Amino acid sequence: MKVIDMHCDTLSELLGRRERGKAAGLRQNDCHVDLLRMKESRYLLQNFAMFVVLEGFGDPWERVCALHRYYQEELESNQDILAPVLRFSDIAENEARGKLSALLTVEEGGVCRGETEKLKELYRMGVRMITLTWNFDNEIGHPNFDAQKKQQMKHVMKTWREYTAGMSASADGTSACADGTSACAAGASACAAGASACAAGTAEWEQKRREAQFFVDAYLHTPNLTGGLTGKGREMVAEMERLGIIPDVSHLSDAGFYDVLEVTKKPFVASHSNARAVCPNVRNMTDDMIRRFAGRGGVMGLNFCADFLEEKPLGEKNPGTVEAVVRHARHIADVGGVEVLGLGSDFDGIDTNEGLPGVQSMEKLWHALHEAGFSEDALDKVFYGNVLRVYRDTLG
Numbered sequence: 001m002k003v004i005d006m007h008c009d010t011l012s013e014l015l016g017r018r019e020r021g022k023a024a025g026l027r028q029n030d031c032h033v034d035l036l037r038m039k040e041s042r043y044l045l046q047n048f049a050m051f052v053v054l055e056g057f058g059d060p061w062e063r064v065c066a067l068h069r070y071y072q073e074e075l076e077s078n079q080d081i082l083a084p085v086l087r088f089s090d091i092a093e094n095e096a097r098g099k100l101s102a103l104l105t106v107e108e109g110g111v112c113r114g115e116t117e118k119l120k121e122l123y124r125m126g127v128r129m130i131t132l133t134w135n136f137d138n139e140i141g142h143p144n145f146d147a148q149k150k151q152q153m154k155h156v157m158k159t160w161r162e163y164t165a166g167m168s169a170s171a172d173g174t175s176a177c178a179d180g181t182s183a184c185a186a187g188a189s190a191c192a193a194g195a196s197a198c199a200a201g202t203a204e205w206e207q208k209r210r211e212a213q214f215f216v217d218a219y220l221h222t223p224n225l226t227g228g229l230t231g232k233g234r235e236m237v238a239e240m241e242r243l244g245i246i247p248d249v250s251h252l253s254d255a256g257f258y259d260v261l262e263v264t265k266k267p268f269v270a271s272h273s274n275a276r277a278v279c280p281n282v283r284n285m286t287d288d289m290i291r292r293f294a295g296r297g298g299v300m301g302l303n304f305c306a307d308f309l310e311e312k313p314l315g316e317k318n319p320g321t322v323e324a325v326v327r328h329a330r331h332i333a334d335v336g337g338v339e340v341l342g343l344g345s346d347f348d349g350i351d352t353n354e355g356l357p358g359v360q361s362m363e364k365l366w367h368a369l370h371e372a373g374f375s376e377d378a379l380d381k382v383f384y385g386n387v388l389r390v391y392r393d394t395l396g
Contacts, residue, residue: 003362006301011050048103051349060111223254244394267298
């Protein structure tokens with residue numbers, strides 16, 4: 001077994017910890033990803049994303065440069081076991097020397113502010129993949145969430161949090177309902193007065209939950225069908241392909257996906273996206289997209305985020321399971337063929353998936369997929385072969 005994972009946010013997590021005064025390093029840590037566990041788990045290559053939030057860090061370009069400096073520090077500190085990938089042949093050369101490969105990516109094309117010179121600078125810095133958008137509009141294109149519904153969603157969730165916080169404050173710790181998810185709105189005294197009072201509180205909670213759930217579903221299930229790539233975005237994507245930077249359409253709008261398909265000639269990726277037919281969150285890909293990926297020779301990486309694997313009612317814990325990942329893998333392979341399927345864990349950018357809590361869990365996933373009917377040859381493709389093919393065809 002070998003492993004290539006197309007997406008993790010470990011660089012951003014570790015740099016953030018350092019900035020908060022906490023000692024942290026890539027070699028060994030308590031994050032989802034570290035180098036020693038990767039070696040033990042037979043990793044061949046990890047894509048390391050420089051994740052930048054457009055709102056909250058001042059100049060996005062300065063932030064990506066800070067992340068790049070941190071990445072270079074880690075490469076220097078761990079040169080005995082880690083080496084960068086700048087061209088396809090580096091992967092085999094690093095493996096022959098007993099080293100893990102690191103492929104640098106950017107998650108948020110908006111760091112370039114639409115400037116092709118910054119795109120070229122990212123290439124010189126070693127970036128070989130860019131996620132075109134995150135959850136904000138930028139000069140390249142638009143994410144797959146409806147901007148108008150986003151504001152409504154924020155208001156609804158604020159109201160819901162205030163309501164549930166008020167319920168918690170009124171309780172003394174004994175008034176939780178039997179399923180562990182719904183505190184009695186009337187508080188401990190009402191529960192002590194009898195079951196009927198607690199039931200009335202639960203009914204009120206359920207009504208509030210249903211009202212909030214309606215808006216949550218409308219937001220999470222409504223794709224952006226009109227806001228695709230901008231004119232500048234089309235230029236940037238074409239330049240990325242010319243340079244040898246792989247376009248990544250995870251987070252991008254549905255309309256943007258088809259624009260990328262039109263603008264590009266080579267394979268591209270959805271580095272960390274699942275199947276929308278299995279879980280209707282718009283961060284996932286439709287069956288038509290999966291087939292288009294297959295036709296282009298692209299790959300989509302299974303994302304371990306529990307909320308992109310299966311939906312739970314608002315207020316119910318969603319721990320994440322390996323079985324849910326297997327369901328997505330089976331569907332994607334059935335729709336587009338096993339050649340379209342890869343790994344894109346989103347480690348250190350998501351809440352811990354209890355079924356797959358870190359890089360040490362990859363063998364567990366391999367066995368679960370094998371038991372679900374994937375042959376060893378198919379699993380070699382899923383775990384590393386398909387992504388290697390894309391890198392061969394795009395990195396030069």
